[in-house]
Amino acid sequence: MPKRLFMLFCIALVLQLTGCWSRREPKTLALISSALYDLNEEGIYSTTIEIINPEAQGSPQDSGDGKSPTLTVSGEGKSLPEALRKTAESLERNLFAGQTLARFYTERYAKKDIVKDQDYFLRDFLTDEKPLVIILRGDDPQLLYTATLGLSNTVGNYIDNLHRTQDNFISTAVFIDTLMFLKDYHREGKQPVAGVAQLIEDDTQSSGNESKGGEDSGKATMESTGREGSGKEDKKYKVKYEGLAAFKDERLVGYLDAVETRAYKILTNTIGNSVVSLTDGDHVTALHIDKSKASLSACAADKGKKKAKLDVKIKMDISVMQADENLDVTDFENLKALEDRFNKQIRDEVLRAIKKAQTEFKSDIFGFGNAMHADRPGEWKKFRANWDESFSDADINIRIQSSINRSGLIKKTIKNRA
């Protein structure tokens, strides 16, 4: 009898292999690669999501089977979740946001408040805090899903690939995921920042996604949004991912350009590799930042007063990538002069970025307040309530120390003849 019961039990166990109530068959899922969120003046949310079409992935787009690697659908609602659900009205699959790589927010939405809607992303079962937070600049955000995308198939993949390859290579853009964004939002003395994407006209001849967004791309829902009337059919756009969006609490307050963003990355110790070109008339020397370590500190400028003083110390290891014809990199004096020029240029860039945050944004995106909180908690208590105002009026002192340690595989410049 026990043997028979055991056998029955084992057979019953097989029934479990069919899966639980929450099972999702991949073929019934609409995998979201990226999403674009907008909020209009009437307070209506609009969501456009880019869905991966697995059947068309990997196949040439002009193969004639009529299948595009992605599909974009849009929806509107009074709340973000409602707008997202509305996108699924004419979709025969279940939305699956677990693979979302990027969330784009329009400029006008970001100027209102994007933090309150992050609540949904953290609260919902299928959404999470991994996607990148990106502000989309420009008047026609819907063009995003018609843009050419280099070698990638989807906007989400394009941004993700940029993140993996370019973040440490160019250092003129930031890649901030939702968790980092919210962490900075909650951090004392540090304001959040986000990535910036902009759509610019594409003059290049060919790209892997040339037909994407065109008439044959199969993006029926996009065509039905009426954008053909915008008169931009003949123009091609590409995504320019560069710079940084600065926030003050939950609102977008401005942008840093590429050079200022590099300064931001130097100040926050997030810079990877970067090339700095030193120009002197027609002569150009290119230096490579190998290592950078910045120490920020902030303190009261005068005892008892509310004015703060910001102190920046940056130590850098650099190497020569390209020497101009007049530069002999084997000469110590030349290298010292080059280091001084480099220091001055970086100092100017850093100062420009901090000044912009002080005067235009009035927002401490660099974390000087956080440094004061950590180093001088007693002083921080006096500044805490109005730190951004104190930051805006603060004096800045920048010290940069760089050292050229390597000069590449050749000695004197190759242009010099005996």
Next chain:
Amino acid sequence: MTKKPLLSSSQLVLMSVGSAIAFPYTFMPILNAPPANQDTWIVLFVSIIYILLISTPLLILINVFRGFNVNEVLETIAGRILGKAAAVIFSLFFLFCFVACLLMAVIYINLFILPDTPLWALLLYCAIPISYASLKGAGTIGRLAFFIVPFVILTVLFFFLLGVKDIDLGMLRPVLADSTFLEVNIGGFYTGARYSEILIFFVFSYFLQKKARVNKLFLTAIGVFALSFFFILLPILTHLGAELARHAWNPYFIYTRHVEGYDFIERVQAINTLAWFPVILLKLIIYNYMASYMLSNAANAKSHRGCVIPISVFGSLACLIPLLNKSSTVELLRSDQVFPFVVIPVTFVLPLLLLIAYFFRRKKINKIIEKRKHIADPDV
């Protein structure tokens, strides 16, 4: 008569660690305990002192009454009627812990893993293994702990090591500047007061090999628990930050979602779930067994087996009550307003009263103990 199962020292230590680590693995009450800021890691170490203080009365009793089962201890100290009453109090506490833990487990599963699966199905899939292992008794539970808990500790180390590169120790600064001595101690007390695993030693030390030293085992269990807890807490504080982590239902799960390494290790939160489910089942099994054991002893039943299934059924039915099956109820239950004040009377107040009673009656009780030892070993 069936032979009394024997537990090895490591099995008992792992049972205690597994039961204690289940809650930090599921949620982080310490993050909301005062001072609720970057100094939380200090609160953890302060809480260890409180755990030792709170557990001392019971630890003394366990040492004095080695070889006695719980009911014998209670009846020897407090007499038959008061001893039974004390046993019922312990039983009710274990029952409360069982129901509360089951409720947290199923709501957690419902929130994070299986949102569409009906509650009855979740309860059924929990209740069957719990009842089976609990019916099998202390030996089986010890062996289960020996398999499950090292795996859980390994996952903690795995997540910690893979997250080391993202640890920003600056998130822990300033140290002790935003917290007062009192706040750190209140937080340490609340966290320490949640620790009820000394009761595992109280119940299961009866099954422990004679040569094992309970004090050493208890200190080992506390040490392993504290280290494991620290390796869970540190990445949360440095990766998420204290403020953001406080908002999360399960900050450790969120942290594990972000663990990546070597370009191919990503989305490894499944390992978190894979470790969490067995360890929470182990905790439930231990509490089910302890509740059954105490109830059966209080009722003079020959075996705990008769109580196991009714307790599982009771726990499951309680979880189905609409009032209890709410996130807000679980939030209240696990908060510092409820849990420490339920645990402290059972882990500290009642044992302290028993200890006082023992000191008043120690001559008579010592004779009983000597007599018992003589029967067990006539050469003594």
